[in-house]
Amino acid sequence: MTTINPFTKQILMTAGPTPVPPRVLAVMAEPVLYHRAPAGVALYASVLDRLRPIFRTQNDVLAFASSGSGAMDSAVANLVRPGTKVLACAAGKFGERWIELCEAYGAELVRYEPGWGTRLDAQEIARLLDAEPGIEVVFATLSETSTGIVHDVEAIAAVVRERGALLAIDAVSGLGAAQLEQDAWGVDVVVAGSQKALMIPPGLAFASVSQRALDAAAAKPGGRYYFDWVQTAKQQRKDPPNSPFTPPVTLLAALDVALGMIEEEGIENVWERHALLARATRAGAAALGLELYGDPDDRANVVTAIVLPDSIDGKQVPKILRDAYGITANGGQSQLAGKILRIAHCGYFGGFDILTSLSGLEMTLAQLGHPVEQGAGVGAAQRVFLEAGVPVATGSPA
């Protein structure tokens, strides 16, 4: 038996922070720009402009130095006062963050919690809105990172708009991975973060806010400052736009490069790439006889949650992947700890990343006493790529 481990190269395969492309990393090593000098102002303006097509919106995309949860906080701080009646939808850990936020800000809270791994049902949301008059804001999730489910925001938006409430969507892991059409679908608020499909490190977050949502925030002044939408929009609407506070300039420089990469590939192609990677992952899991967690459909393009065999200690899977194979991957969170492995395909991911994740999983399962045919999952994923006509038919990130 050898003591040499050929798998010591470290490979980041998590759903956030996600891998950052080399040319994005490189720009962060350049000298820092002063944000009020012309080059810094131009960078800020460029990023704000180039974000709109990613959100598919004409809105102001408000930028904050914060993690994605900061932008979620901004949505509640701007739209909720003690006693504001809201509906929070949660079918996983990040949906539950909306509940925690609404409670922290004293909302009169109606909860819709169909259970982790479930898809939110637009008709049930419609029923709750009809049964509970006076709901001003509905909070829901695009991609529920804890379960892999991507919710049908288009259908949810249709029933919420019809009933006049505002809709705020957590798209932190979804934006740029799963299709989202903010304006066409009529979503008032979309919240996102930098460290997922936008392919840069954490530290920048966004709230793309409709005029209707901005007006609602203006009608509830006070109780916030750093995350105030009204002030932020006022400053960003100046020509050139002005950042209310010192922005994280290295992350802005990184994002400008990353947005250029998304433009080169084309956002529809980016979505298609994610869809193809997800299909290959699902095929790989199936070939290994493994079930997917919950009830994913063909929207589940951000992260694939694979149920681990009952017969093994599931908490060992991410540990062995990391310690033996150099792969940092996500196990399950909270109630799913030890029960699932999440294979990410969110942002700067390509076909060989999926094959690597599946290879690592196959070897890890064997080590844990759940032998699978080595290469079977990988082969199934490869067949998906071949059937899709890769590399001819699809774009790929540079």
Add this chain to the structure above:
Amino acid sequence: MTTINPFTKQILMTAGPTPVPPRVLAVMAEPVLYHRAPAGVALYASVLDRLRPIFRTQNDVLAFASSGSGAMDSAVANLVRPGTKVLACAAGKFGERWIELCEAYGAELVRYEPGWGTRLDAQEIARLLDAEPGIEVVFATLSETSTGIVHDVEAIAAVVRERGALLAIDAVSGLGAAQLEQDAWGVDVVVAGSQKALMIPPGLAFASVSQRALDAAAAKPGGRYYFDWVQTAKQQRKDPPNSPFTPPVTLLAALDVALGMIEEEGIENVWERHALLARATRAGAAALGLELYGDPDDRANVVTAIVLPDSIDGKQVPKILRDAYGITANGGQSQLAGKILRIAHCGYFGGFDILTSLSGLEMTLAQLGHPVEQGAGVGAAQRVFLEAGVPVATGSPA
């Protein structure tokens, strides 16, 4: 007349973002760490531990992904509820930020505004506390970046502690540049940012919070989430510490390198270097016949605000420095626009940076029709360095 400009190299000389050392920039180009993997957790723990000696505290130094204003917001969001009686001290733009924050959160606000450029008077703060019973929190500033004044926080802390109120200090630009002894002086809350004397880009901010302040926050729950101190302290106190939200991992990696540089130099030597750079800057200004703004004393070690001659268009000074000489420097803000030039010596600054700033200023004044003896300010600054025994007697950043 030549058309060749030998001054096209771009030089960042602002008081925030400040120049970032090459070895700090380099680490940001390394692949991103997953914050929950052992290496990410170890990085987070290292940074939290190494910050304490910079704040001169045994407190929890709470870390937030935000700009410095976000950490200021956290202080008000955690200590102020509608009707909480507070005293806000403001003698410049950043002091006024405390006032705006207290108003946003509905405080019953007592203001102490002795005028821009003035040093806050601890005895007047004592008088106000005695005259206005029930003040729970006093907000003040260490280094007022807009004017260059560094306030006597030790004296302020003495009178505030004696009267039982909490004291929160904005040390965003001051920490690591001007002496601050949080525990010895009895300052409950010190707020700081990453992009000043900590020598990394913007996007990380800190609140070093005493147990007394944490208890006060716990007694005023709700109305906040992302910036909640109680939750953040609870997570950070775990072993190993846990980041409540995804932290800006590239900035943590940068900070770990920068803190190592500060440790190598020694925090007292860092303060001394700033003091020496400030003395040289003041000598340079005096040799050019220029006054300093306001009433700085030998604590004014972060940025030196030089009053520009009335006879010139002062707004042209930073513009010419930038366009003709490649130096990005700060003019005045708000009511001081066009009236002052601020020469920064905050963070990764050395003697030649000061000489460069003074050289640029001398040439710029000549171009604007206010001739000064070229080299006179530079020479005066050099004499300060020589008299101090440089390079023998002082440490210098690598």
